[in-house]
Amino acid sequence: MLAKRLIACLDVRDGCVVKGVNFEGLRSAGDPAALARRYNEEGIDELVVLDVTATLETRRALADTIRQVSKEIFIPLAVGGGIGSLDDARAVVEAGADKVSINTAPLRDPSLITTLAKVYGSQAVVVAIDAKRSDRGYSVYGRSGTTRESRDAVDWAREAESRGAGEILLTSIDRDGTKIGFDCELTAAVSDAVRIPVIASGGAGSPEHFVEVFAAGRADAALAASIFHFSEHAVRELKEFLSGNGVPMRMVW
Amino acid sequence: MNIALVDYGAGNLTSVIKGLRAAGADVRVVSTPDELSDAQALVIPGVGHFSATLALGEDWRGAVRDRLAAGVPFLGICLGMQWLFEGSDEAPDAPGLGLLRGRCFRLPDTIKVPHVGWNTLAVSNTSSRLMAGLPEGAMAYFTHSFAAPTVDATAASTTHAVPFTSVVELGRVFGTQFHPEKSGTTGLRLLANFLAAAREAR
Numbered sequence: 001m002l003a004k005r006l007i008a009c010l011d012v013r014d015g016c017v018v019k020g021v022n023f024e025g026l027r028s029a030g031d032p033a034a035l036a037r038r039y040n041e042e043g044i045d046e047l048v049v050l051d052v053t054a055t056l057e058t059r060r061a062l063a064d065t066i067r068q069v070s071k072e073i074f075i076p077l078a079v080g081g082g083i084g085s086l087d088d089a090r091a092v093v094e095a096g097a098d099k100v101s102i103n104t105a106p107l108r109d110p111s112l113i114t115t116l117a118k119v120y121g122s123q124a125v126v127v128a129i130d131a132k133r134s135d136r137g138y139s140v141y142g143r144s145g146t147t148r149e150s151r152d153a154v155d156w157a158r159e160a161e162s163r164g165a166g167e168i169l170l171t172s173i174d175r176d177g178t179k180i181g182f183d184c185e186l187t188a189a190v191s192d193a194v195r196i197p198v199i200a201s202g203g204a205g206s207p208e209h210f211v212e213v214f215a216a217g218r219a220d221a222a223l224a225a226s227i228f229h230f231s232e233h234a235v236r237e238l239k240e241f242l243s244g245n246g247v248p249m250r251m252v253w
Numbered sequence: 254m255n256i257a258l259v260d261y262g263a264g265n266l267t268s269v270i271k272g273l274r275a276a277g278a279d280v281r282v283v284s285t286p287d288e289l290s291d292a293q294a295l296v297i298p299g300v301g302h303f304s305a306t307l308a309l310g311e312d313w314r315g316a317v318r319d320r321l322a323a324g325v326p327f328l329g330i331c332l333g334m335q336w337l338f339e340g341s342d343e344a345p346d347a348p349g350l351g352l353l354r355g356r357c358f359r360l361p362d363t364i365k366v367p368h369v370g371w372n373t374l375a376v377s378n379t380s381s382r383l384m385a386g387l388p389e390g391a392m393a394y395f396t397h398s399f400a401a402p403t404v405d406a407t408a409a410s411t412t413h414a415v416p417f418t419s420v421v422e423l424g425r426v427f428g429t430q431f432h433p434e435k436s437g438t439t440g441l442r443l444l445a446n447f448l449a450a451a452r453e454a455r
Contacts, residue, residue: 002370002413070267075394093267121300167369196367197369197370252437
C-alpha cells in the first residue's frame with residue numbers, strides 16, 4: 001500500500017535554515033546539511049529545500065546548499081525558490097535536486113511547466129501554490145505570498161496538472177506558521193480536483209493535525225518545517241503516532 | 254568494480270551516480286555502445302517517457318545483448334527496467350529489448366496516477382539475490398505512470414490499484430521499477446547486492 005509521505009521543508013536563506021511565521025519574522029534553525037542528515041536518520045520520506053527569499057531578491061536557490069544537502073541523503077530532494085527558467089532548473093538539478101518546485105514563474109508564464117516536464121519528466125516538476133481564503137474560495141498568491149493573483153487555487157492546480165505538473169505543493173498562507181492545523185478544506189478541494197499527488201503545507205502543530213490532513217484533507221503527503229526543526233516531535237514519534245492511527249507510513253529507519 | 258552507467262538522455266544521472274558510489278561502485282558514464290565492451294556491469298537508468306528509450310537504437314541493443322550473453326550483470330532502473338519488456342503502451346512505436354514477455358501498461362485511473370511515493374515490495378522470489386537481507390515489508394520510492402506486468406521473472410510485485418512488477422531477476426539481469434538511489438537504506442542495500450552479484454560474476 002502506498003504510504004502517506006512526511007516531508008521536511010528546509011526554508012533556506014543565505015545558506016542557513018530559517019522558518020517564518022506567516023512568511024515574516026524569520027528565525028534561524030540551523031545548518032541545512034546537518035538537519036538533512038538528522039531527518040534522513042529519523043526516517044523522513046522526502047526533503048524540500050526552499051530558498052525563501054530568492055524570488056523577492058531575484059536570487060537562485062543556492063547550488064552549494066543543495067550539493068551539501070544532497071550528499072547527506074538517499075531520499076527524494078525537491079528544490080524551489082526563484083526558479084524562473086529552464087536554466088535555473090538545470091542549475092538545481094545538476095546540483096542534486098530530483099524535483100524542481102516552481103511557484104511565481106509559472107503564474108507569469110504557465111508554459112514553463114510544460115518546458116520543464118518535457119526536459120526532466122513530470123515526476124520532476126512540482127507546482128507550488130500559495131493560497132489564501134477569500135470571499136470567493138481560495139486566491140493564489142505569488143512572490144512568497146505577497147502578491148495576490150487573479151487565479152483561483154483549484155483552477156490553477158487543474159491547469160498545472162494539464163500542463164504537465166507531477167505534483168502540487170499546496171500551502172495555506174492563512175495557516176502557515178500558526179500551528180493551528182492544516183487547511184483541510186483547501187487541501188481536499190485541490191486533491192479532489194486533480195489526479196496528481198497533493199502535498200499539504202502550512203499549519204502543522206500537532207500529530208493530530210497530520211491525521212486530519214491525510215483523512216479529511218485527502219492529502220498524499222504533508223510538509224512541515226518548524227514542527228521538525230525544533231525537535232517538538234521527532235519524525236519517528238510522529239510516524240508511530242500516525243501508523244497507530246491507521247495512516248499508512250514507511251516505518252523503516 | 255567498473256560499472257558502466259548508460260546515459261541516453263532520459264533524465265538526470267546525478268542521484269544514480271551518487272547511490273552507486275555510496276554502495277561502493279566505480280561508476281563510468283557511457284554515451285556510446287562501444288564503451289560497453291569492457292564494462293563489468295551495466296546500469297540503464299531512466300525517468301520520463303518511454304519514447305526516450307528510442308535513443309537506445311539497434312547499436313545499443315546489440316551491444317547490450319552481447320554483454321548479457323557474456324554474463325555481464327545488468328541493472329535496469331525505472332524506464333531501464335521497462336525497456337527489458339517488449340514495449341510500452343506509453344510509446345507503441347518504441348520497441349523494448351524483449352528479454353521479458355509482455356508490455357508495460359498505464360496504471361488505472363481509479364487511483365491517483367502517477368504513482369508517487371513509498372510502497373511495499375511483496376517478495377515472490379525468496380532466493381532473490383538483489384533483495385537479499387531486506388526486511389519483510391520493505392518499502393521503496395516509486396514515481397511512474399506506466400508499469401510492467403508480473404511475469405515469471407518477477408521477484409517482487411507492488412500494488413497500486415493493480416499489481417505490477419517492482420523487481421525482476423532473471424539470472425544476472427536485474428531490474429527495479431522504483432528508484433533504489435532514492436529509497437534510503439533499502440535502496441542502498443539493493444545496490445550493494447547488485448555490486449556483489451557483479452563481483453561474483455567476474
